[in-house]
Amino acid sequence: xxxxxFEFPEDLLYYPEEHVWIKTEGDVITxxxxxxxxxxxxxxxxxxxxxxxxxxxxxxxxxxxxxAKWVGKFRLPVEGEIVEVNESVVKNPALLNExxxxxxxxxxxxxxxxxxxxxxxxVSKLFEAETTRVVR
Numbered sequence: 180x181x182x183x184x185f186e187f188p189e190d191l192l193y194y195p196e197e198h199v200w201i202k203t204e205g206d207v208i209t210x211x212x213x214x215x216x217x218x219x220x221x222x223x224x225x226x227x228x229x230x231x232x233x234x235x236x237x238x239x240x241x242x243x244x245x246x247a248k249w250v251g252k253f254r255l256p257v258e259g260e261i262v263e264v265n266e267s268v269v270k271n272p273a274l275l276n277e278x279x280x281x282x283x284x285x286x287x288x289x290x291x292x293x294x295x296x297x298x299x300x301x302v303s304k305l306f307e308a309e310t311t312r313v314v315r
Contacts, residue, residue: 201296210285224246225244227245232261237257241261242284
């Protein structure tokens with residue numbers, strides 16, 4: 180779905196507080212940043228993540244994004260273990276700006292808080308309001 184020029188795939192779940200998307204395949208959760216999230220961050224020049232094999236919970240900073248105007252530490256309502264880090268994104272963080280839905284950041288084997296992650300139809304009005312606010 181296109182909302183004011185930003186794409187939001189309808190097959191993903193969203194954690195709107197952090198502008199994060201997830202895709203689940205069995206008990207593996209793929210995590211990335213939304214098109215609106217990367218726009219608000221600006222040109223992302225550094226991505227750091229927990230390492231493969233590390234355990235995470237809702238208090239854990241799972242990954243950090245850095246741009247010229249902002250440093251974002253991402254804690255997510257997930258619990259499990261990092262099973263994969265997208266090394267392409269770590270080496271070339273601009274991929275998050277170029278293709279935010281192809282350039283996932285990490286994969287976690289575990290579970291997520293189903294009340295916190297929303298389907299697009301549940302958060303589309305929120306995203307619409309936010310895009311109107313941030314785009315000048």
